Amino acid sequence: MIRLRVLTASTGACTHISLHPNEFTYSTIQSRLAAVLPVNDQIILIGPPYKVPKDSLLRNNETISALRLGDEEDELIQNGRHSLEPAERTGSKRIFLFSKRALANNAPEPPDCVLDPAPGPLPMPTQSDIPPPPPSPSDVVETPLRNALELYVRQLMLDVAKGRVYADGADLRLAACRKCLSEMVAIAHALRAAVSNLSDHRAGAVRQRTQFSSDFVDAASFYMGLLQKFELRAGEGYVDETNTFSVENESLGSVPLHPSLVAAARSSGRMMETLLDTVPLDREKAWANKCQTAHERLTASAEDLEAAFGTAVGTSSGWNEEAQEDLAAEEIIKMLISEVEDADNRIRFSQSEKNDILASNQSEATRIMSTAVRNESKEGRAESAFSSLEEMAKSSSSILMTMESDDNILSQLSQRVADAKSAAMKRMKSRLRHISVAQSEIARVTSSVSVLQHALLQLKTDIGHLEHVVELPSSYQSFLTEIQRRRAYCNAYKSIFDATLERLNLMRADEIKLREAFLRGPGKHLMPAFYEIFVPTLATSPAVFSPQLPDMLEFQTLPNVGSQSTQYNSSSTESGSTLISSQVREMESNVDTKDQSVLVSADENSGNYDVMMQTMSQGDVAPRRKDDKAERASLKYENAVLRQKLEQAGVKIPPYIDSHTTTTIHPDENDSMDQRHKEQHRKISSLEAELERVQKELEAARVASAQKEAANLGPNSDLETTQQRSDKISHTSFEVGDIGLFMPTGRGRGGKRIYLAFHSSCPHRYLSPDCIDGSPDFVLGRIVYQEEFVAGALNTTRNPFGLHVGTKFWVLTVEVVKKG
Template identity: 25%
Template sequence: MERPAHDGDDPTSAPPAPAVLRVSVVNAMDGMQYDVDLSSRATGNVLRQELLVATGIPTDEQILLYGPPYTRLDPKKTIESYQFHTSQKAVFVYDRRTLSQETLAIAPTVLQPQHYEVPSLSPSSAPAARPLYESSSPLLKALYDYEVQFKAVAMMGQTLDTVAQARLDACDTCLAQQRAQASAIQAAMANLDTFHMSYLHLASSISRIVSTSAMTQHFQPFWKDFRSTSEHHEELLTHLEAYIGRLETIPLHPALQTPPHRTTLYDCIPLERVRDWRTQCEQSHTHLQAKMEALAAAYHALTESIRVGLTSSTQSARPAPDLLRQRDVLYAKVVSSTDHMNVKSIVATLQTNYETVVQRVAETVPQNVLPEATATSSSSMTTSYMFASATVLEAFRGLDEMQRDQAALLPHIHQVVDDELKTFMLAVAESKDSMSAAVHTQLRWVSRVQSEIRDFEQTLSLLKDALAVQKRQFAELNHVAKLPEAYDACLQEIVRRRSYGREFTWKIQSMGEKLAQMREDEVLLRDAFLKEFGQHLPRDFVPGLVEKPSHCDIRMRPFDTALPAIDAPSPAPFEMEQRELDVLRNRCKELEGRVDELQTELDDQKKASCHCSSFSNASSMSCSAEKGPNFPLVLALAATAGHPAGMANSSELLDKTARLEGMLDERNTMVASLEARIASQDEALLRVNDECEGAKNDLAHAQFLLGSQRSALKQIWNLVGMDEATLEMQTVDGLQKGLDAFEDMWLAKQQQLHVSTTAAPSDKAIASDDIVSKIAFRSFSYDDLALFLPTFAPSDAGAAKIYLAFHLGCPNRFLSDESIAMFHQAQNRYPEYILGRIVFIDEREATERDNPYRLILGTTFYVLTVTCLVDY
């Protein structure tokens, strides 16, 4: 297992590792610590081999934990990667072989030293005192005996002090090993995190340890999910028939019905299959419920086992407090600096007494009996001792008292060393044996808990999969319960999508119309420039000055065409406004049509009066007609113009003029009403501009419609031959002035009509009309009159058509979409033919990106833009 990352393990911030690292490893089985010096580049396998030599545990049977937090040591990673030189990390080695043994067969612990020997002194063992021992003087021999006794007591004290210190050290070492074993148990408990337990903090309470376990974190959310899912499934099983019965009461929308097979939601479900699913789901639900109850029982049993095991481990995985207190008492009796009756102070007293005796002997014995005078005769030595007898007797004073005092100290040392320390050694050894057994028991418990947690997790994983399968099974029943709600949402979604499609199309059309109006305005501005200034400029003075602005072709791929015709009962706001504007537009078109009819009647009367004025003039006109092109429309007009009934008297003309003026008044009223309505819409849109982004689109649309109406008014103005400079449509006063000018023009037309009845048209005028009315078919240029016919006749009269120019040797002349849309909007249908005057020719080449008419790639084609006839 990879070691989790910690703040102190960042190799970028840690100091570089030394060449040689010392790793301290504790054997969890006996508590002994081994210091191993390894290269920083050495791997965990090298450490395992060193521990094999030190502990005798085979490398395959070693379990190495390091921490905190305690995890497995990876044998393939280098030692420096664990940052042992930057943080305090403990390493424990466990013997996997002992985990398979029911009982641990280990030899009883025996602490040393158990026995000791006190050195003895013989007369020959003291070379310096040998003359005193061989002396014939009883006083000198007695003085020697005192010295030997004091030395023997001092040596006895030193020996007991050494033994006491050794026994204390042995007990301390054994207690340290027990603490190491306790730490090894704690590390093993903490390593339960590897088997889905959170990091174990022994300072925390047991309840916190259990509640923060990752096993609980896995089980509790799953159990909560299972309980909520189980309640939902039980509800589905209980109320399924009620859900099915409710479907019979919900009729389908007429657009979705297929009588007599499908009229309600009840007819939309496979009833027999649903009931079979219910049977299968009920069996699966019962089986899974039993399995989940067993899993919950296993979880609570395992949790309680972990709680009890952790409680017992925290209580047993440490040396007994009594031993620690007893050790402190014995340590005070041996080396305490405050107690004068400790072993150290007593031994120091004995040594001081011995040194005092040695000093008195040296001061009392004559110089000639000292070792350097041993070569003298015995007679002279005897004579010297006789002279020093008084001094020897003086030296004996106080020795008996000193001997009695230190004789009372030796039993106290023997009691501490032989009785108390030895008994304590036995207790510490028994505690070590108990700790070893506890280590074995706890490690086996940890191993068993790991296996139980592993089995629990496997069962939990299987039941998670089973619950997921059951959810998929019950999903079929859930469809029945959710079908009414889904059906309502489906209807709302269809309505919303269709409304979106209409609004999307409307916005595209609005954008197209706005761009077309923008182009038309630009064309007028360019034409006005060329008319006023361009004719005075040299030819080719500025290249491209006579070019026309490009057209904008906005195309949309059809979508949502398969949706049924389900719409909201009330139209959307933009649709209501569009309908109202369509009504106004149709009304305007009706008025324009009536104006056209009156203008046609006026022209017919003018031609009839001219025909009846003179027979010679009629003959000349007939001859000129024969010489002109055989144009059927012109011939038809000439035939109808000769009827004598076309003449009208002045009263009839006045009546028609009055009707025309009434229509103009009605038109004026309608325009004023439209202006007022648009102004109110503009004000409303300005008020809610900050509140709704959609109001901006409505305002732009209303402005575009106003421009369209003004454009239509301009066309009417052009039809009657008025100058556009006299028409100001930005204000109501301007419109009123324009209508006044229209009335003046009409009065002038009336006066001109009276004058024309007496004058015959000249041949030059007739030839000019023929030239203007001539249809081009051999070549096409600006201001030519062209006839366009549809390329195919689709079954749907409302389907879009493509118009091709009637030609002879001039193929691939197509009518622009803008012109088609203009004629379609004018007649509310696609006409059988279109006759118009060319105002723009766009030469293009068919490519993969630009091939609207599906021509062969590389073919040159022309898109012609035409306008309505003014004088035709």
């Protein structure tokens, strides 16, 4: 059985409950405490850290041990020792019971504390309560002397009875004071638990508010910049008074559309001359106004949240004042405990000794009376007896006076203890009400933060539509480049198709001539068996290949934007782009202007065309023209792809040079053209090699620049490199040498915090408890060893993380890189 002590927060009263280990759950504890408070009125906190307990936490062996340790500390008060040190320092835990009704604003005041026995004079026995002394066997006859002496003895017996009342009263008063002080200590601990729980609520609210404030500041800056750019883009025109071109500030009305696009718009019945004409301006402006209004409202709500948060959370000075008041209340308890201990060591022992003296005097008086009665006939015996009894009576009376004085001291002490507990209960009610109101306000503020976070995400989504207008100029330039590339592709595709088909037709014509020459020559002497049995197709014509090119509908719909230069590209380019552009311009100039009739394809298999053409007649000029056109179209397509990639990389693209002059090739120019072909191929190969060399130099320059920047970082560069490597956190797989981020997810067996690896579809990677020092908020470490297990029965060492039976899990041992 598990024996627990549950402390009532409002009164400090202790309730003992006994539970079987299988019944040790939150609902069972609530039902056992129903006699103290109704279940729907209960708030149970266990700690530290003080939270509403979960069944997994209650059934933890370490939690049970900590609860027993807390019970032992509380029992020290009842044994005359006090312990008001924070429970976190000893590792002990306690269970506190709070009442929801006591937190209400109209809750009744707690009753005043009354100790038993009540402060004030104790009820004393009278002479009638004292029985006569028992006669001795020799005192069978009553005499006047015996009657006179018996009066002294009866008085001494009454003094003994009063002394016993004072001695027992001291024990009862001190026991009542100890019990009352133990309840006051429980109230002080319960107040600490409530304050700790409030601190957790405050810390969570502060973290959430800080995250929202950071996100809001970043988003507000982005939104304001985006709205300003939208206003510039939506203008009819822009005049740059600084004579400095800036793509960021140009309006859509200053960017003209390509003439082919203007013509296409006119053919559809619309008038579009600039980019601004393509935008549904009224709708976009209305949407921008809505976004502006929403942003202003969100800003006002964020300001209201800051004010509400300051009111709910309070200031550190207010927290310090409350903490000082709580410490002062605990100091009063400590002072009273010290006084009770002193009274216990001094007065209670004194009262016991004095009572023993009174009892001894009474016994001695009885003996003197008996002796005097037996020796009544002897002279002087009676006078001696009366004298001794008179002295004893005076001594007993003096002792009773001192005992009464000590009892008054204990009465006053018990009255102060009772008054202190009454004040503590009233202060506890006020403080718990204040804490409850603060938690309610924090909950409302936290809820408001959540609402504003959702509103911020929604505003981000809504205002993101305006980026279409802001980014339209750069997207338009990419659109022109894309159209040029697609037209080049269509031209290259059709030209290569025509050239290939022409080559196949020429090869078939040559094949027909060769077959006719064979059949008219050696073939006419062959026997019929060669034509009918051996090779039935020996006298047939070669197969005809006549494919049909699909209709190039896309090419017909693409506007002819020509070779318009990307005049709206950003002026900021990377280092070395001018050198690359000059090489590209030189290659384009050499290819297009020196001899446009002789072009070399970038395709590695382009040489196969020459092999195929070896069978062609050297006097046929049309096929060569087809090949030249196909290769020229292919090069233009490759050039368009290259220009698009350079533009996407941010390199300034030189104007495209396109010559529309054509060269007529005559049959007698074939030899010289072949020579020029070889020479041009050599020059272009040289230019390509030079371009590759320049690219390598540019890359080397970039690497050297990066190395120089790294060297300027100082002696801490190695450490920063290590930290950068450490920032690469694994989350999809975990191998030895990887970096893992482990976050706390609760507590497992033994009450220790469980740290689970941050992962994506890679669950059940737990940090080894040997790598955990204290209770950090996270652990970042390099994996040095991992071991696979299968979860066994619950609440056993084979299932330390409370998983379902049969679940595979891994325990990772790491070299800690950072923790917080």
